[in-house]
Amino acid sequence: xxxxxxxxxxxxxxxxxxxxxxxxxxxxxxxQWMAHLCGLCLALRGDHGQFARVVTNYDGLIISVxxxxxxxxxxxxxxxxxxxxxxxxxxxxxxxGEGARLAAAVSLVLASAKVRDHxxxxxGLLARRPVALAARRVADSWxxxxxxxxxxxxxxxxxxxxxxxxxxGIEALAGPGTPILTVTEPTETATAAAFAHTAxxxxxxxxxxxxxxxxxxxxxxxxxxxxxEDREADAASGAWNPLTATGTSLAEARRLADDAVHxxxxxxxxxxxxxxxxxxxxLAHELRRSVDRAFGTESxxxxxxxxxxxxxGPYAPQGPPLPQNPxxxxxxxxxxxxxxxxxxxxxxxxxxxxxxxxxxxxxLCCTCKACCADEFEGPWSRQKRxxxxxxxxxxxxxxxxxxxxxxxxxxxxxxxxxxxx
Numbered sequence: 001x002x003x004x005x006x007x008x009x010x011x012x013x014x015x016x017x018x019x020x021x022x023x024x025x026x027x028x029x030x031x032q033w034m035a036h037l038c039g040l041c042l043a044l045r046g047d048h049g050q051f052a053r054v055v056t057n058y059d060g061l062i063i064s065v066x067x068x069x070x071x072x073x074x075x076x077x078x079x080x081x082x083x084x085x086x087x088x089x090x091x092x093x094x095x096x097g098e099g100a101r102l103a104a105a106v107s108l109v110l111a112s113a114k115v116r117d118h119x120x121x122x123x124g125l126l127a128r129r130p131v132a133l134a135a136r137r138v139a140d141s142w143x144x145x146x147x148x149x150x151x152x153x154x155x156x157x158x159x160x161x162x163x164x165x166x167x168x169g170i171e172a173l174a175g176p177g178t179p180i181l182t183v184t185e186p187t188e189t190a191t192a193a194a195f196a197h198t199a200x201x202x203x204x205x206x207x208x209x210x211x212x213x214x215x216x217x218x219x220x221x222x223x224x225x226x227x228x229e230d231r232e233a234d235a236a237s238g239a240w241n242p243l244t245a246t247g248t249s250l251a252e253a254r255r256l257a258d259d260a261v262h263x264x265x266x267x268x269x270x271x272x273x274x275x276x277x278x279x280x281x282x283l284a285h286e287l288r289r290s291v292d293r294a295f296g297t298e299s300x301x302x303x304x305x306x307x308x309x310x311x312x313g314p315y316a317p318q319g320p321p322l323p324q325n326p327x328x329x330x331x332x333x334x335x336x337x338x339x340x341x342x343x344x345x346x347x348x349x350x351x352x353x354x355x356x357x358x359x360x361x362x363x364l365c366c367t368c369k370a371c372c373a374d375e376f377e378g379p380w381s382r383q384k385r386x387x388x389x390x391x392x393x394x395x396x397x398x399x400x401x402x403x404x405x406x407x408x409x410x411x412x413x414x415x416x417x418x419x420x421x
Contacts, residue, residue: 017222017290018059018282025281031093032278035078036061036068036103039095042081043104048145052104054362055111055142059222060103062282063194066211067099069279070202070272085363098153098201106194108146109157113164115139155197163190171240176247180256183242184223191219210270214283217267221260221287224253225294250295257291352380 022030040061044052068076077097083089116139118126125131143161150157163186174183195215199207227242228250234241243253265284273279352360357380364376 017225017294018062018286019290020282020286024285029278029281033061033065033282035093036064036095036100038081038084038092039064039100040103040107042094043096043100044107047101047104047149048108048142051138052108052142052145055107057107060107062218062279063103063106063198064095064099065279065282066195066198067097067102067201068095069276070199070204070207070274072274099198101149102153102155102194102197102201105146105150105153105155105157106160108142108149109160110164110190112139112141112143112146113161115142153197153201155194159193160190163187171242171245174242174245176245178246180224180242180246180248180253181220183246184220187219187223188216189219191222192216204272207271210267214264214267214271217260217263218283218287221257221264221291224257224260225290228253228257228294254291254295257294261287261291351382 020033025033037056037058041053041056044056077095077099078093079096081092081094083091115135118124119132119135119139122132126135147157167186170183170186192212192215195218196208196212199205199211223242230239231241231243233239235244242248243250261284264287268276268280268283360377360379364379
């Protein structure tokens, strides 16, 4: 059996290292961020059908954000999208145009490679031949679709495919003493190409070089953070991990991650933006928080990614444990609910099945409801859950919605609220 080198879990596919809190975004930037997220989702649907929307991801939309940040305001592509169940049947202004399509192409090609890698590893249900065959067909379809869309916007997705292929070979040869940056190089090359092409789409060729540098460091950071977060799980399962394989310490990984964040900030200073507030917030401020989160030094009270179970950490109820007797679910002595362990109302009938729950979970993640909604329905249990950021204890600041975004990087937050950054 092939050793699990899984580029998909090593950073080539970056599906969520940038997860901004709505309190830090503020109303204006939150609206922009959602416009790009919905724009990516609709670009996937428009060019490749409904099923392609499952590859919508937080980090892919940075491509769309960077493209729009470089063009004049009156030239930005926006349209009003119709009601969508994932937005609570509300209309919304969404990003459209070449930036969203480039983001869609990159997402499709890398998701295609991710699926193929999982098929090759025989992960989970993919160990079954009929399922693996179906998944391989989907992956091939996504790869071809991404290549077509890339060609439409002048981007050769072959650089992404080449990076994926080289990643597997590099990981197979890596061992103790191999520089960790040798392992991250294919990821860096792929993201550098995607970032640089946003300058071409925006008609600002002078921005291509600093954006390529920012993209290269973003790819390095994504690879490192993913390796750090997966290190213990990989050790338990026997999967390949670049830090373990190369003997790279967490201290060295942290040093490289901090250097990458600093380098991205420096590169962004060289980019000529027409409105770079959202790009700066995502790539300077939120990346710093991503590093803190991965290394366990964060201060914001977010639940772990994908946590749909009972509240943990700061959200966990304090006091005696809930009664465990299944015969008495409505214990009148329950100190939390006054007789109802489900928060004062009967449990919702009819739990969802596995696949239906998966579909709802994808919707919750793609629309940020799991993170930003005050309350949402659990995808499988149908019980009410709090949004992960609803009780955020980060220093969001009350004086204005953007003051919390100011930093010591020398650029300020780019806000127009008059605060002294």
